[in-house]
Amino acid sequence: MSNGILMEMTIEQVRQFRPEVVVLGSGSVEPHGPVLPYGTDYWQCDAVVRRGVLLANQQNARALMYPTLPVGNNVNFKAFPFACRLRVQTLMQMLLDIFSALEADGIRKIVVYCGHGGNTDAIRATLRAHVDARPPGQGAFVCMASCPPELARPPLVEHPSDHGGESEVSRMLHLREDLVRKDRFGVFPFGKLSVEALSAGGVYFVRPWDRHVPASAGGDVRKATPEKGRRLIEGAAEHLADLLIQLSQAEWTDAFPYE
Numbered sequence: 001m002s003n004g005i006l007m008e009m010t011i012e013q014v015r016q017f018r019p020e021v022v023v024l025g026s027g028s029v030e031p032h033g034p035v036l037p038y039g040t041d042y043w044q045c046d047a048v049v050r051r052g053v054l055l056a057n058q059q060n061a062r063a064l065m066y067p068t069l070p071v072g073n074n075v076n077f078k079a080f081p082f083a084c085r086l087r088v089q090t091l092m093q094m095l096l097d098i099f100s101a102l103e104a105d106g107i108r109k110i111v112v113y114c115g116h117g118g119n120t121d122a123i124r125a126t127l128r129a130h131v132d133a134r135p136p137g138q139g140a141f142v143c144m145a146s147c148p149p150e151l152a153r154p155p156l157v158e159h160p161s162d163h164g165g166e167s168e169v170s171r172m173l174h175l176r177e178d179l180v181r182k183d184r185f186g187v188f189p190f191g192k193l194s195v196e197a198l199s200a201g202g203v204y205f206v207r208p209w210d211r212h213v214p215a216s217a218g219g220d221v222r223k224a225t226p227e228k229g230r231r232l233i234e235g236a237a238e239h240l241a242d243l244l245i246q247l248s249q250a251e252w253t254d255a256f257p258y259e
C-alpha cells in the first residue's frame, strides 16, 4: 500500500499514486538549551508533516511527503556552537530548485511546512521570487503552512515561549522522550531589551539569539508533559491534513486558488 511518504515508496508505487499536492517540511538543527536536542525542530516538523500526510490520505487526498530539509536559516544563532545554517539566498535557491523539479514532475500544488521560526521570512521571500519568475497563472501554486500559534498558548501551554520552552519540551516528550533531559528541567531566562520600543507591535529586527535566550532556550519548562505534546502534534497534523485535503480536491484552473 502506498502511504504518500516518498522515502518509503518504490517507483511503481509513486507512478500509481499520482500525487495532487506535495508537502515539504522546512526544519532546522540548532541548540535548544540544556533539556532538548539540536534536532528538535527537525523531529517536530517531520512528525507533523508525516502525520498530516497520512491523515489526509486516509481521507482520500493524494498528498506526497517530500523529505524534510534538516538545515535552515540560523544567522542569529552564530554565537552558539554548531547552529547549522545556510545563507538566506542559499535556502531560497534550494526551495526554488525543488519547486522547479516538482513542476517538471507535473505538480501544481506545493505546501512548504515551516518548522522553524528563522525560516519563515526566507520562505515568504521565496514564494514571491517563485511568482516573480513565472507569467501570471503559470507555474505551481505554492503556500506556506505552520503550527497554528493559538495551539501553543494557554490553556494547553501554561508558559508559552518562542524557543525551547514548555511546548517544544512537551512535543519532544511525546516524540522522542529518550532525547529529553528531564534532570535539567527548570526556568531559562529571556534577555531584556535596552530599547523598550523595539518590543512594541509593528517593529521587526533580527534578534541575536545569545542575547534573547542566553541558555539557548527560554521559559519555564517544568509543566511540560507528553500528553500536551501529543495534543500539540496531533492538532498541528489535523490542521495540515485539512489544508492538504482541500488542496488535493480542488480542481486546477488558471485562476487557482480563486473561482
Ligand SMILES: [Zn+2]
Pocket (backbone or CB within 6 Å): 032, 040, 041, 163, 164, 168
Ligand atoms: Zn525549536
